[in-house]
Amino acid sequence: MKPKVLVTRKIQESPLTLLKEHAEVTINLEDRGMTPDEIMANLPGKVGLLSMGSDSISGKLLESGRDLKIVANNAVGFNNMDLAAATRLKIAATNTPEVLTDTTADLTFALMLGVARRIGEAERFVRAGKWVGWHPDLLLASDVHGKTLGIIGLGRIGCAVAKRSLGFNMEIVYNDIRKIEPGLVDLLRGKFLSLKELLAKSDFVTLHVPLNSETTHLIGREEFRAMKKTAFLINASRGPVVDEKALVEALQSGIIAGAGLDVFENEPRVSPELLKMENVLLVPHIGSATLATRGKMSLVAVNNILAVLRGEIPPNILNPEIYHK
Numbered sequence: 001m002k003p004k005v006l007v008t009r010k011i012q013e014s015p016l017t018l019l020k021e022h023a024e025v026t027i028n029l030e031d032r033g034m035t036p037d038e039i040m041a042n043l044p045g046k047v048g049l050l051s052m053g054s055d056s057i058s059g060k061l062l063e064s065g066r067d068l069k070i071v072a073n074n075a076v077g078f079n080n081m082d083l084a085a086a087t088r089l090k091i092a093a094t095n096t097p098e099v100l101t102d103t104t105a106d107l108t109f110a111l112m113l114g115v116a117r118r119i120g121e122a123e124r125f126v127r128a129g130k131w132v133g134w135h136p137d138l139l140l141a142s143d144v145h146g147k148t149l150g151i152i153g154l155g156r157i158g159c160a161v162a163k164r165s166l167g168f169n170m171e172i173v174y175n176d177i178r179k180i181e182p183g184l185v186d187l188l189r190g191k192f193l194s195l196k197e198l199l200a201k202s203d204f205v206t207l208h209v210p211l212n213s214e215t216t217h218l219i220g221r222e223e224f225r226a227m228k229k230t231a232f233l234i235n236a237s238r239g240p241v242v243d244e245k246a247l248v249e250a251l252q253s254g255i256i257a258g259a260g261l262d263v264f265e266n267e268p269r270v271s272p273e274l275l276k277m278e279n280v281l282l283v284p285h286i287g288s289a290t291l292a293t294r295g296k297m298s299l300v301a302v303n304n305i306l307a308v309l310r311g312e313i314p315p316n317i318l319n320p321e322i323y324h325k
Contacts, residue, residue, distance in 0.1 A: 003309055004067075005048035008034045008055050011074065011298035019302045022309060023048065040064040048305040053077055054267070059085030070308040072301040076100055076288075077238060078318060079211040087319040094304040094316040098156060099296040100288035105160035107287045108236045111260030112204055115232055115281040116142040142203075142230065142257065145169055150202030152218070153209035153237070154180050154190070161206060162188040173198050177214075199226040204234060211238035219243065224250035232258045236287045239263040248273045251280065262287050 005023040007016070019025055026042060028034050034042075036056050043049065043065040051057055053075025059082040062068065070092040073081055078095050086093040114120060118141045125131060125139065149165045151158045151174040162172050172190040174180070175198045185192070199205060205227065209215045219233065220243035227233070233256060235242055244265040250256050251274075258279035264270050267285060274280050288294060304314040313323055 003047040004045050005050060005305060006039070006042050006046045007050040008039060009052050011050070011301070012295045014295065015298040015302040018299070019050075019305065022306055036061050043068065048072065048308065050074060050301050050305060051081070053080055055080055057081040057086075059088075062086055062089055062091060065091070070094065070305055070314065072304040072314070074297055074301045077210060079238060083319060087322055090322045092304075092308055092314055092322060093318040094301070094314045095318060096297040096300040097316060099300055100293050101156045101160050103290050103293040104157050104236055104287040105164060107262060107283075107289075108157070108161050108206055108208075108234060109164050111234050111236065111262060111281055111283070112206065112232070113144055115234070115258045115260040115279070116144050116204070118278075120281045121278045142232075144204070147171070147203035148173060148201055150174070150193075150198040150205045151190075152176075152195070152198065152205065152207050154178075154184075155208060157236075158206075158208035159184065159188065161208065162190060173201055195223070196226055199223055200228070202231060203228065204232050206234040207237045207241050209237055209241060211240055216240050217243040217246075219247075221246040221249070224255050227256050229254060230257050232256065232260065234260045236262040239265040239267055244271050244274075247271075251277055 002024040005019060005025050007025060007027045009028055033052060033054050036058060040061050045067055046065060047067055047069050049068060049071045051071055051073050053073060057071055057080055062082060062085050068091050071081060071086060072094045074096060076095055076097050081093055083093055118139050122139050145168040148171045151162055151172065154174045154176045165172060172188055173193045174190050175193060175195050193201065218241050224246060247259060248271050251259065260281040262283050263285055270282065274282060288297060300316060304316055307314040
């Protein structure tokens with residue numbers, strides 16, 4: 001009899017077919033995420049759980065899966081999962097790194113260009129029938145080329161954004177708690193600055209850090225006050241990295257010029273004030289949302305599960321210590 005796997009939301013057909021070849025798969029076919037109670041109700045007898053980044057995988061939930069050997073999170077982030085509990089219960093936890101790097105970097109640059117050049121506002125202007133002809137002052141915006149880009153978190157995605165910025169002749173400054181290889185910094189022509197120095201110097205501040213206790217509200221009132229009034233904040237990392245209430249206040253009072261946001265502090269809820277602002281570009285957490293990338297992510301998640309079913313250590317293990325005797 002095949003081992004049993006629960007998939008909390010339908011994934012792309014090809015990876016799903018591969019999983020079905022090796023496992024008895026239970027899939028949530030509804031067009032919504034499963035609640036924690038629904039996941040727990042379906043976990044008995046399941047060896048694998050293929051979860052989404054929006055699923056809340058708590059310690060209580062993990063404890064209910066007595067046969068569970070792996071949780072394969074279909075996302076690069078894993079702040080939705082109680083990793084400590086998974087480790088304590090000796091359940092392999094995995095994610096889907098690398099395959100979404102370039103796609104998310106593309107989206108980051110789209111947000112940067114979109115908010116600086118007022119693309120969303122201009123598109124709404126045309127659709128509303130307000131455009132009556134060319135005018136020298138119509139929708140004047142900010143340049144991106146030649147500006148200073150401050151990257152907070154120079155990991156895979158941060159580096160991919162930096163590489164794209166070179167084509168726009170941007171000056172790159174960065175801040176990271178990790179030591180970055182000198183060769184990479186030289187390649188990107190980047191300069192390390194303290195967080196405060198970066199905020200004061202940058203025309204665009206883009207966030208590429210994981211969400212944890214140290215990065216929650218990394219950008220708040222004090223940080224916004226350190227930024228230029230002409231600067232833009234770009235966030236395609238995780239919503240709670242930014243204090244959304246402080247962001248609203250900074251935008252309302254003109255402390256910063258605007259923001260491009262793919263993520264929000266209390267998703268899917270967005271602060272009502274942000275919805276009314278023309279100087280904010282808002283998109284619904286679509287950083288990895290291309291056909292090719294989402295397919296690759298699902299395949300990585302499936303392969304992590306298949307590795308465990310074969311008795312192997314999954315390639316994207318987040319808690320390798322569970323295999324140490």
